Amino acid sequence: MSVHSTYDALRHLADSWGLLAMLAVFLVLVGWPFRPGHRAKNEAAARLIFKDDTDV
Numbered sequence: 001m002s003v004h005s006t007y008d009a010l011r012h013l014a015d016s017w018g019l020l021a022m023l024a025v026f027l028v029l030v031g032w033p034f035r036p037g038h039r040a041k042n043e044a045a046a047r048l049i050f051k052d053d054t055d056v
Contacts, residue, residue: 033042
């Protein structure tokens with residue numbers, strides 16, 4: 001297999017399946033915070049930066 005045909009094969013793979021894989025990862029990462037039942041954890045994480053070291 002020549003270098004040119006290897007490049008073409010990898011380019012085709014990246015253009016088709018790579019795009020779908022990146023789209024799937026993006027959708028999972030965007031949807032992850034909105035999972036049912038995790039509202040309390042998300043709110044606690046949002047307030048974490050305001051917690052002082054002296055707070056109990």
